[in-house]
Amino acid sequence: MTDHTPHDDPERHDDPEGHDDPGGAAPGWRNFYGRRAGKTMRPAQKSYLSEDLQALRPFGVTAEENPGRAPLDLAAIFGDARPVWLEIGFGGGEHMVHMAACHPEVGIIGCEPFINGVAMLLGKIRAAGVGNLAVHPGDVRELFDVLPEDSIAKAFLNYPDPWPKRRHHRRRFVTPDYLVPLHRALAPGAEFRVATDIPDYMRQTLEEVPKAGFALEDHGPTPWEDWISTRYEQKALREGRRPDYATFRRL
Numbered sequence: 328m329t330d331h332t333p334h335d336d337p338e339r340h341d342d343p344e345g346h347d348d349p350g351g352a353a354p355g356w357r358n359f360y361g362r363r364a365g366k367t368m369r370p371a372q373k374s375y376l377s378e379d380l381q382a383l384r385p386f387g388v389t390a391e392e393n394p395g396r397a398p399l400d401l402a403a404i405f406g407d408a409r410p411v412w413l414e415i416g417f418g419g420g421e422h423m424v425h426m427a428a429c430h431p432e433v434g435i436i437g438c439e440p441f442i443n444g445v446a447m448l449l450g451k452i453r454a455a456g457v458g459n460l461a462v463h464p465g466d467v468r469e470l471f472d473v474l475p476e477d478s479i480a481k482a483f484l485n486y487p488d489p490w491p492k493r494r495h496h497r498r499r500f501v502t503p504d505y506l507v508p509l510h511r512a513l514a515p516g517a518e519f520r521v522a523t524d525i526p527d528y529m530r531q532t533l534e535e536v537p538k539a540g541f542a543l544e545d546h547g548p549t550p551w552e553d554w555i556s557t558r559y560e561q562k563a564l565r566e567g568r569r570p571d572y573a574t575f576r577r578l
């Protein structure tokens with residue numbers, strides 16, 4: 328039984344606010360409670376997936392491709408030893424493409440299990456012509472398994488699934504299951520940015536992230552200088568909720 332929040336945007340999937348059942352096949356023992364596919368895609372989006380995804384997808388993230396979970400060679404993915412950033416759950420990809428265009432000197436790996444979102448990102452990559460992105464069309468936990476220790480220079484968590492019901496709070500990203508491997512993958516001194524419109528989500532973020540080995544640097548209603556508002560932020564604003572931004576530093 329699900330009680331999704333209705334959406335005004337047919338391409339965007341519902342916030343997982345009340346699932347009681349896993350929404351997709353789990354990699355190994357892990358449950359994934361969000362959605363992996365939504366409405367039928369437009370032919371153009373299907374062609375982005377069939378023509379562009381393979382070249383952007385780092386090989387060796389899934390357990391099938393890399394059962395021994397050998398660490399990825401990030402320099403091989405981006406062609407040199409540039410700083411690598413991580414975007415967790417990029418949604419439709421607007422923030423990721425914007426960051427790639429603003430910061431051509433870095434490489435950004437994004438992950439998103441919702442395949443319609445991946446197709447939207449690929450369309451935006453074509454339009455923007457950015458070449459410094461890699462895309463894992465799946466769960467960030469698969470990526471955490473194979474990211475080298477201390478390898479990521481910055482990470483973004485924009486509008487994570489809110490899971491407002493108390494019994495679902497343990498599914499939130501800001502829990503040790505996610506924060507411990509994030510801490511391991513981030514380099515000492517790396518920045519971790521969190522944006523949310525859910526006050527209780529920010530409460531849990533401010534409580535849990537420091538416990539996982541991060542120092543709070545900044546928190547409030549003012550976004551980062553290079554921020555671009557995402558689709559979920561636009562929805563929050565339309566519905567009268569206020570964005571809240573926090574910046575942490577990995578200790």
Ligand SMILES: C[S@@+](CC[C@H](N)C(=O)[O-])C[C@H]1O[C@@H](n2cnc3c(N)ncnc32)[C@H](O)[C@@H]1O
Pocket residue numbers: 342361362415416417418419438439440441444465466467468484485486487488489557558559560
């Ligand atoms: C509320 S949406 C926000 C999307 C986008 N960041 C934005 O601001 O518009 C949260 C996204 O996180 C993704 N997500 C949920 N669990 C995830 C996981 N374990 N790994 C990667 N992405 C995940 C969902 O599929 C969804 O697209």
